[in-house]
Amino acid sequence: ATRTRSLAIAAIGAVAVFGAVAIEGARGNMQAGLDRVAAGMNRTAQVWVSASGAANTLATTPFPEGVRSRIAALPGVRTVASYRGGFLNVAGRRVWVIAPPAGSPAPLPESQIVQGNPVSAQARLRGGGFAVISTSLASALDRRIGQSLTLPSPHPLRLRLAALSTNIGWPGGAIVMSAADFAKGFGGDVTALNVDFKRSVTVSAGAAVVARALGRRSGLTVQTAAQREAAWRASSRQGLSRLAVIALLVLLAAVLATAGAMAAMLWQRRPQLAYLKRQGYRRSVLWRSLVYESALLLTAGCLIGAVFGLYGQVLLSHALAAVTGFPVIMSLGPLIALWSVALVSFAAAAIVAAPGYLAARVTPSVNPG
Numbered sequence: 001a002t003r004t005r006s007l008a009i010a011a012i013g014a015v016a017v018f019g020a021v022a023i024e025g026a027r028g029n030m031q032a033g034l035d036r037v038a039a040g041m042n043r044t045a046q047v048w049v050s051a052s053g054a055a056n057t058l059a060t061t062p063f064p065e066g067v068r069s070r071i072a073a074l075p076g077v078r079t080v081a082s083y084r085g086g087f088l089n090v091a092g093r094r095v096w097v098i099a100p101p102a103g104s105p106a107p108l109p110e111s112q113i114v115q116g117n118p119v120s121a122q123a124r125l126r127g128g129g130f131a132v133i134s135t136s137l138a139s140a141l142d143r144r145i146g147q148s149l150t151l152p153s154p155h156p157l158r159l160r161l162a163a164l165s166t167n168i169g170w171p172g173g174a175i176v177m178s179a180a181d182f183a184k185g186f187g188g189d190v191t192a193l194n195v196d197f198k199r200s201v202t203v204s205a206g207a208a209v210v211a212r213a214l215g216r217r218s219g220l221t222v223q224t225a226a227q228r229e230a231a232w233r234a235s236s237r238q239g240l241s242r243l244a245v246i247a248l249l250v251l252l253a254a255v256l257a258t259a260g261a262m263a264a265m266l267w268q269r270r271p272q273l274a275y276l277k278r279q280g281y282r283r284s285v286l287w288r289s290l291v292y293e294s295a296l297l298l299t300a301g302c303l304i305g306a307v308f309g310l311y312g313q314v315l316l317s318h319a320l321a322a323v324t325g326f327p328v329i330m331s332l333g334p335l336i337a338l339w340s341v342a343l344v345s346f347a348a349a350a351i352v353a354a355p356g357y358l359a360a361r362v363t364p365s366v367n368p369g
Helices: 003-042 066-072 118-127 135-141 179-186 203-214 225-268 270-278 283-324 334-360
Strands: 047-051 077-090 093-099 113-115 130-134 148-151 157-165 174-177 192-197 220-224
Touching: 003 225, 003 283, 003 334, 047 203, 047 225, 066 077, 066 192, 066 203, 077 179, 093 135, 093 179, 118 130, 118 157, 130 135, 135 157, 157 174, 157 179, 192 203, 203 220, 220 225, 225 283, 225 334, 270 283, 283 334
Parallel strands: 093 174, 130 157
Antiparallel strands: 047 192, 047 220, 077 093, 077 192, 113 157, 130 174, 148 157
């Protein structure tokens, strides 16, 4: 008599878990990709010096070149390299332009190159005349690897595409070029300094020396690679927090919906329960059977939803990578699936325990309904 309602309740739990697992899993994959970007882009130097302010997380605000010579003269400093970056309006979007130091062994982390040979792309970037741009930007400009691209910089710059990359965490896309090409197109303004120290100097001690030399009124901030990486991660997590909230709201809505539907179903079964009590079943036995039945029904439905949710996670992760160009690490999240199943099943069963107890208190009857 309750088969249709039971299937409907199981389907509610399955759909809810499916959505939560797919959304939260894809968010975790994107967050892992952004974390890898943060590590690859910031571990190229022991200490970073850039303009202060949370708005300058990407190091795009220029400052006087003379700061470099002051830092280079400090004891324990081995090298000081100039990093340049900025923004440029290209194809109706705000693009992040990156020009790592000329001596950088890896101008762009190989993990961010999605089309093209990573080794040759790095060599071409260091040699100049080439650029690596995001796949989304290349699609908007209808450009492919090996073709030329003229950038609308203050001094128009013509470069060839060495490879295609992710958007490196910037929604509008990114362009990576050599420091010499950046100077030709945008000028020689420095937006950050990469400082490395001698082996006898620890990173924390070296950062403290640089900070004291610059002073508090310099308008510059000194960060170790770990500190800068943490700032990048915090910024990306803040941007993806809404996806986590959406996944949680889906689960909470599922708990309330299934609990309400099951409570109504149990209440309608009071005539059958009254007949069973007439046959000698105790109230406690009937109540426990209702709770066990509810838990089994929900767990079965949620497990089915979790299995398909893992598949949905993979599809959604690929869609995010293809449509948005964000760096995404493709992986499965079984722990997320198990947590979602446990939350929906146990929470809904706990809520149903109260109406189930009231239904089990029905007066015995000889009529099974």
